[in-house]
Structures are given as C-alpha cells and as structure tokens.
Amino acid sequence: MERREVEYFLAVAEHGSFTGAAKALRIAQPSLSAAIGQFENRLGGKLFHRLPHGVRLTPAGEALLEPGRQVMRDLTTAQDSVHQVLGLTSGRLDIVAQTTLAVDPLAGLIGEFLRHHPKVDVRVLDQELGKTVTGSVRAGECELGMVDSGTDPEGMDGIRLRGREIYAVLPPGEHNAKRIGLSELAALDFVTTPEGTATRGVIEDVVAARDLRPRVSVETAHQAMVVPLVLAGAGVTLLPASMAAGAAREGATVLPLRPKVVRAGRLFWRPGPLSPAASRFIDFAMNSAKPASRRSR
Incomplete structure (x- = not known):
C-alpha cells in the first residue's frame, strides 16, 4: 500500500x-x-x-x-531521521498527558525543548484518564504519553519524571495553621475529578494512608472547575505545587501536608524506533528528573 x-x-x-x-x-x-x-x-x-x-x-x-497509524508514524520517523543526519531542524512531537502533568512538568519541558529546537512542531493532547492516555500511545495516535503512575503501562518503555510536592487547597480563610496533617485532611469534604484521573488518584492515595476513603462533595469532569469550586466553599482538594500556587493567587488557602507528599509521574512510549524529536525530548525529561546538583555538573 x-x-x-x-x-x-x-x-x-x-x-x-x-x-x-x-x-x-x-x-x-x-x-x-x-x-x-x-x-x-x-x-x-x-x-x-x-x-x-x-x-x-x-x-x-x-x-x-x-x-x-503506525505506518504513518514510522514513515515520519524515517523522514525526520534523514533530516537530522542532513543537519535540518524540523520534525513533529505528539504528546498526550493527564491535565496536572500537562501543567507541570510538561509545560516547562516543552518550553526548554523549543528553546533548543524552535522549528519542531509540538502537539499536546489532554486526556485526563490514565487509561485513555495509554490507549492513545498504544494506538499510535501520540508518540509519547504522561501519566501519574509509579510504573510504566504494560508493554511500554518509560522513565520516572521529577517529583512534584502536593499541597492542600482550601477555601479562603478556612485554616490558620502552617501545615495540615493527613488525619485532619481525611476528615474534610473533597472537590475532585472522576475516578482514574490524576487529581482523584492523589486524593485517594493520601486519604488511604489513614485507612479511609475520601468524602467527595463535588465530582467534576472539568479540571479547570476544581479551584473555583474550592474558592466557592464547596470543599478542599489536593494539587501539585505549580497549580496550588495559582489557586493561592486567586485567594485560596494553600497548605503543605504533614508528612510531605511527593508524586512522580511517568513519561512512556511504545518499544521500537522513535522520531528524533521524541528521542531528544526524552533526553530533556531525563535531565530534568536528575537532582539539581547533578544537572549543574
């Protein structure tokens, strides 16, 4: 054909x-x-x-x-490889990620990547469910995927991303302490996204550390709706540092957890040849995941 x-x-x-x-x-x-x-x-x-x-x-x-889909991707990879050998700067990078990972660390990684490879076209798909992200990569719709998981999806190769500290986000003026303990947090009502999403997974894992299940006051499929609901007093939520900082600027009370909770997602791909753009992006992600002292050497 x-x-x-x-x-x-x-x-x-x-x-x-x-x-x-x-x-x-x-x-x-x-x-x-x-x-x-x-x-x-x-x-x-x-x-x-x-x-x-x-x-x-x-x-x-x-x-x-x-x-x-895989035939077209293989042909594109072959063409990009020839361009790379000839010293051309081009190519396309397709990534699918859960929302919280798309905000951090993906946005920063893409910015750094494009500073070195400005002519590469990048397309990011937002699939909040982890299984949907995996399905997109498995079907060849995207070359790389990001999920909030401690292990690579079955049949995939991957690397661990740098850790992201998780913060409690509460309605304005609701808490006067500098930190919030997990037992106290587990007793509150949560605003969260559906089961299988990154935000929901973090909440369930943190509350499970106290052998409890989270009490969900509002479940929404719209990640962008979570912080406005918290600001309106509908409940509390858990977000990584970068998203929690944005909530704080809007007036939410943001507190670190006691003990500290750090999550590290996975960047993964199908086994086999990768496009030059994807290979180089993986290098950037691997370097970003190293401790700062090692990166500076």
Whole structure:
C-alpha cells in the first residue's frame, strides 16, 4: 500500500466523512472517494460503510486503523531521521498527558525543548484518564504519553519524571495553621475529578494512608472547575505545587501536608524506533528528573 492511500484512509476515519476529510486534505471530494474506492478494490473489501450522513468503519477498516497509524508514524520517523543526519531542524512531537502533568512538568519541558529546537512542531493532547492516555500511545495516535503512575503501562518503555510536592487547597480563610496533617485532611469534604484521573488518584492515595476513603462533595469532569469550586466553599482538594500556587493567587488557602507528599509521574512510549524529536525530548525529561546538583555538573 502507498503512503497516500493510508493517509487518505486515516483522514476519512478521523473526520467521519469524505467531505470533511477532503477539506482537511485540500483535495476534491470526488478524487478522495475514487482513491479510497481503488484502495478498497486492491485490498479486496470495503473499509467504510457509506451512510446517509458520513461513514463508519467496517471490521476490515477497524483492523487497518492502528497499523495504518503506525505506518504513518514510522514513515515520519524515517523522514525526520534523514533530516537530522542532513543537519535540518524540523520534525513533529505528539504528546498526550493527564491535565496536572500537562501543567507541570510538561509545560516547562516543552518550553526548554523549543528553546533548543524552535522549528519542531509540538502537539499536546489532554486526556485526563490514565487509561485513555495509554490507549492513545498504544494506538499510535501520540508518540509519547504522561501519566501519574509509579510504573510504566504494560508493554511500554518509560522513565520516572521529577517529583512534584502536593499541597492542600482550601477555601479562603478556612485554616490558620502552617501545615495540615493527613488525619485532619481525611476528615474534610473533597472537590475532585472522576475516578482514574490524576487529581482523584492523589486524593485517594493520601486519604488511604489513614485507612479511609475520601468524602467527595463535588465530582467534576472539568479540571479547570476544581479551584473555583474550592474558592466557592464547596470543599478542599489536593494539587501539585505549580497549580496550588495559582489557586493561592486567586485567594485560596494553600497548605503543605504533614508528612510531605511527593508524586512522580511517568513519561512512556511504545518499544521500537522513535522520531528524533521524541528521542531528544526524552533526553530533556531525563535531565530534568536528575537532582539539581547533578544537572549543574
């Protein structure tokens, strides 16, 4: 099969219609339909069910989806590798991350990476559920993934990210102490995201240290809604230092935990060749995870 055929197939699958795919590819819709038809004839079966409003993948199309994505990624990796050998600065980096990790440390890592490689295009997908992040990397939609986990997802290679201290975020003026103990914290009502998310995982693990389950007053799928709910008095939450600092600037009471709680996520990828951009980004992440005294040597 040819690269163009796979590219066309993936575009139709992504957009759910020939019209949307043709617009994204900037080709005429009849030309795209004809190319897909010829591709199906060569394969010996239909890849799409043609519906009154769009298309749906057939079982054959479903079977081609993940290998097709990997073929396109392998071709891009090969092209980027040639560019690197020739001294060209280019490439694309696709990363999927849970929200809290996207804020810290991913944002800082990308900034540092782009200062050294300004012509690399970076795309970040926000998948709050850890299993969704893993699925995106496993399916070839993204080359790298970040999850709040102590181990690499099954079948993946990865590295440990630098630790992030976790802080309690409470409504304004609710607590006068300089720290808050885990037993006292466990007795409060929490504002959190759904099960399987990074924020929820931190809360459950911290409260579990006192053999309890968190009392959830508000559960929201919108991470950006958590701090406003805390500010409105709906409950408390736990956030890494950078996000907690932002909450403090908005008026929330932010306290370190006693004892200190530090979380370290994972940067992971599928085994096998990586694009030059991904390999270099992993180097940046590994260097960032080292203690400051070692990085300065």
